[in-house]
Structures are given as structure tokens and as C-alpha cells.
Amino acid sequence: MRVPGCSDVSGIVCGVRIGVVQFPGSCDERDAVYALEVCGAEPVTLWHGAADLDGVEAVVVPGGFSFGDYLRCGAIARFSPVMGAVAAFAEAGGAVLGICNGFQVLCEAGLLPGALTRNANLRFVHRAQHVRVERRSAWTRAVAPGTVLALPIKHGEGRYVHDDVAALAAAGQVLLRYCHADGTVDHAANPNGSLAEVAGVTNAAGNVAGLMPHPEHAVDRLLGSTDGRALLGSVP
Amino acid sequence: MSDGAATVTVRIDVMLKDEILDPQGQAVERALPQLGFEGVERVRVGKHIELRVAGGDDLAARVESMAAKLLANPVIETFVWTVERTVEPEGA
Numbered sequence: 001m002r003v004p005g006c007s008d009v010s011g012i013v014c015g016v017r018i019g020v021v022q023f024p025g026s027c028d029e030r031d032a033v034y035a036l037e038v039c040g041a042e043p044v045t046l047w048h049g050a051a052d053l054d055g056v057e058a059v060v061v062p063g064g065f066s067f068g069d070y071l072r073c074g075a076i077a078r079f080s081p082v083m084g085a086v087a088a089f090a091e092a093g094g095a096v097l098g099i100c101n102g103f104q105v106l107c108e109a110g111l112l113p114g115a116l117t118r119n120a121n122l123r124f125v126h127r128a129q130h131v132r133v134e135r136r137s138a139w140t141r142a143v144a145p146g147t148v149l150a151l152p153i154k155h156g157e158g159r160y161v162h163d164d165v166a167a168l169a170a171a172g173q174v175l176l177r178y179c180h181a182d183g184t185v186d187h188a189a190n191p192n193g194s195l196a197e198v199a200g201v202t203n204a205a206g207n208v209a210g211l212m213p214h215p216e217h218a219v220d221r222l223l224g225s226t227d228g229r230a231l232l233g234s235v236p
Numbered sequence: 237m238s239d240g241a242a243t244v245t246v247r248i249d250v251m252l253k254d255e256i257l258d259p260q261g262q263a264v265e266r267a268l269p270q271l272g273f274e275g276v277e278r279v280r281v282g283k284h285i286e287l288r289v290a291g292g293d294d295l296a297a298r299v300e301s302m303a304a305k306l307l308a309n310p311v312i313e314t315f316v317w318t319v320e321r322t323v324e325p326e327g328a
Contacts, residue, residue, distance in 0.1 A: 071283075071306070071307070072309055075306060075309065076306075079306070107311075108309065114311065115309055115311045115312045117252075117256065117257075117312060118259055118260065119259070120257060120259050121259070122259050122260065122263055159257070161256055161257075161311075161312060163255075163311075193257065193259075
């Protein structure tokens with residue numbers, strides 16, 4: 001579904017209908033809608049009680065505090081009716097991106113490996129953060145591995161854990177790592193104590209991705225970085 | 237209750253697995269010596285959940301299932317539970 005005259009420049013998605021899930025307590029869904037519009041997509045908000053995805057071609061599960069983050073972040077949201085549809089869509093190979101709380105929801109739902117736990121320093125971190133793209137996926141198609149992106153982070157529970165993170169990396173499922181501006185990945189660049197500096201992962205097939213940084217807050221020069229376009233504009 | 241089983245109180249404790257870093261536990265552990273409590277180690281902070289539910293032969297299966305599906309995340313947490321029989325006021 002291409003818009004006539006829409007450029008094919010990387011980072012421009014040209015009229016693709018992308019669903020943005022909205023839970024009670026979501027707070028980044030409007031920025032996600034705005035960012036997808038900036039990237040040329042046709043975003044559609046999907047209410048958590050919806051049983052189907054309204055024919056969208058990709059799904060973004062945005063950040064926020066779904067269901068108040070009660071019990072565990074994402075634990076209750078994952079049982080929303082819409083998540084059944086998202087799971088079926090993901091199993092059929094559809095592109096799904098979870099951002100921050102959305103990442104937590106996808107982990108809780110078992111659509112992504114591992115879990116996100118309380119930051120090692122117990123602080124809510126909010127800052128600009130460099131991350132290095134580790135692999136191509138549905139959401140990093142327009143970005144070469146090794147590219148360093150500047151994206152905002154803002155989370156209290158972003159420490160990624162997995163029982164065998166080396167195996168996860170060997171399987172090519174690490175999507176982003178926290179790094180310095182020059183792309184060096186080390187613990188000093190890690191804002192939350194995530195294992196192996198992991199900032200984002202994919203499922204085995206690569207169509208489902210989750211990341212703690214917020215590309216939807218980084219699409220407008222007025223607000224600093226526009227590096228978020230490289231991710232949100234990747235879906236063909 | 238439909239099957240006549242008495243309502244029971246179930247207490248569920250959810251803890252992070254030993255191998256998962258528990259920064260809350262560490263913070264508490266660092267605070268205790270400041271209050272004069274020396275020699276405290278391996279502090280872990282978890283969750284305690286109580287609920288009332290119909291008893292019956294399948295109680296264990298139901299509690300295990302609700303804990304595995306929602307109350308705990310098996311990727312990072314373990315749980316144990318105990319049951320306390322209570323008298324149902326409108327009992328059969």
C-alpha cells in the first residue's frame with residue numbers, strides 16, 4: 001500500500017497502516033502515532049479490548065504504565081484481548097515492535113525471550129542514550145549493523161535478564177546494545193545493569209522486536225535526535 | 237460454592253530466582269547496619285499475595301496454574317504457597 005510519489009528513501013514507510021496498541025495507562029501511544037505519521041506511515045490506534053487488528057500491516061506496542069504496572073510491568077496487559085490478536089499476527093510473521101512498557105508486555109506474553117527487571121541502581125533513568133544496532137530485523141531494515149543511534153530512555157525497570165544471554169547473542173537475537181557515542185559497548189555505557197548491555201532483542205524469526213529506548217520521541221529536530229526514524233521507518 | 241467445597245485462604249510468596257540480581261534486597265541489606273543491625277546477609281525482597289478461593293481436590297492445580305500464568309513470571313521468579321482452611325459463614 002504505497003502512497004503515489006512517496007520516496008523510497010530509507011526511514012520512510014510510505015502509507016503502511018501500522019497499529020498502535022493503547023492500554024489503560026499507556027502514555028506514549030500519541031507520540032508513536034505522531035512519529036509514524038512523520039515517517040510516512042498511516043497509524044491506527046488499537047484499543048486493548050479490540051479482538052482484531054483492523055487489518056494493519058505492522059503493530060507497535062508503545063510505552064507507558066499499562067494497568068498501573070501492577071504486579072509486574074506488562075503482566076496484566078498481556079492478557080488483554082488485543083494481545084491475543086497480536087500473538088497470532090506475530091506467529092504468522094507480522095512485524096511487531098514493543099517499546100519500553102511494550103517490550104515488557106511482549107516479554108510477559110512470551111513473544112520475546114527474557115524479562116525486564118528493576119534497574120540495578122534502583123533509579124528511574126531518563127536521559128539521551130547511544131545504542132548500537134547489532135543486526136537487521138523487520139525494524140532495523142534501513143539501518144546497517146554497527147550504526148550508533150541517539151535515542152531517549154526513560155524507565156525504572158529496564159534491566160534485561162535472560163538465563164543464557166550468550167546463546168541469545170549467538171543466535172543473533174540481540175538487536176541493540178547500550179554504547180558510547182563512538183559505538184563502544186561497555187558497562188559504563190549501560191544505564192540499568194542489563195546483562196551484556198542488551199537494550200533490545202528480537203524473537204528467533206526476527207519479526208518481533210522489543211527495545212527500551214524510545215524511537216518515537218526522536219523523530220523531530222526540534223526535540224534533538226531524529227534517529228528514531230531509522231527504526232520506525234524500517235517496516236516495508 | 238457450587239461443589240460445596242469450603243472457601244480457603246491461600247498465601248503465595250513470589251521471590252526472584254537466586255541468580256537474578258535483587259537491587260531492592262541489596263538496598264535493604266545496606267540500610268540495616270546503619271540502624272545497628274549487624275551481620276545481616278542475603279536479603280531478598282519478594283511479594284506476598286493472599287486470596288480466597290473455593291477449596292476442592294483440584295485446588296493445588298488451580299493455584300499452581302494461576303501462579304505460573306499471572307502471579308509469578310517463571311522466567312525470573314519462583315513461588316511457594318500454603319493454604320489455610322477457614323469456616324465459610326453461609327456454609328452448606
